[in-house]
Amino acid sequence: MQPETNLKRRTPIFQKAWFMWFCLIIFPPIGIVLLWRQGRFTKVIRTVVTLIATAYFVFPIMAVMTTTQPLYNNQNEFLGAFDKEVKELKLNYALENLKEEEETITAMLDEDITLIENIDENGGVHELIMVGQGEGTDIVLSMGMLIGMTNPDLNQEEVGQVLKDLRLFDEDYQYQKNETTVEKNTIRYNLKYDQSAGVIFSVSKVN
Template sequence: MQANVVKKTRYFETTWFMWISLIIFPPLGLILLWRQGRYSKKKRITISIVALVYFVLPIIISTTVKLPLFNDHSELVSAFNISKKELNVSNEIMKVSKNGNVKTFKIDEDITLIENLDENGQIHELIMIGQGEGIDITTSLALLVGMTNTELSNVEIGDVLKELRFFDKDFKYDKNETELEVNTIRYNLKYDQTQGVIFSISKVN
């Protein structure tokens, strides 16, 4: 008597696992789709195209779309005021003016902040230019780091300035510059004899 042998279907050979894989991790789903051969070649090609677009499109978008620092000026002002309160500094936003895609204002009598805007009014870069006293520059830098990296503590903000070598008296800012990335934010610090301290902030994609 010949025994009837029933082959047990393993879970990765099932249709439901293939479709879940196509949704969660398309490369694996595509391997299963073609290995199982459940559908006609034309249908498998169609499914493959849809799965590849579904998988690749978010990657393309994330690498081509540049995220803003702030969605608009009012959001910047809100972040400014929160950071100002937490750091207990006296800076104020004043003398705001706009020219095309650039908005300029002061946060101290000798310290100017420049917003570079896109066509939607989103802020993609902040540039601080300062020629004031050392303490005014220090508090302004700390304020800007705090408002663009809200999760940092006051001590950690100080550490950022240290890593930028702001307190390093031997560093030649007129000849060199320092750059640091913290939590998707890029900081760049340099010195120009005519303009003073130049501190730029942008988003890292």
């Protein structure tokens, strides 16, 4: 007579409670599936756990998606991009008479063109605003420089196309009454005219 052998069937890992809770914390979508498959609790409890796990998973993603990313992470990064673009375009622009305040840094490109940086509490540059009252050539060059800085992968022809899309060269376009916006590679460019301030060109990141 052969001895009896007691063979215990091993429980698959996906049926174990600890693995379900592990997944609910690490990757809630899988944990929710296991929660309902294992059926360890009442339907009410499973529903409550599902809602909590869903919120835990979704809210951080939504927070990241709704947070506007900076154009530059800090002032040094911005200055590096500025110096590089000025050198490549062989312009004589320099950031002079810097005035730093809590949320802005203001500088003069020349006597008629002002550049304003809107910064956050961590020093990230979220928006660049150029205000110009000078000759048309200087304003076009400044705008082209800002487009090239914030979209370094564009060639000169593509930078020129952005300027055209902003209707900068459209003599019939009435800037006193309208403004134009162009988005290129996650960067938003806005152009408008104010009678007292002059041409206002802003650059910011698209969410």
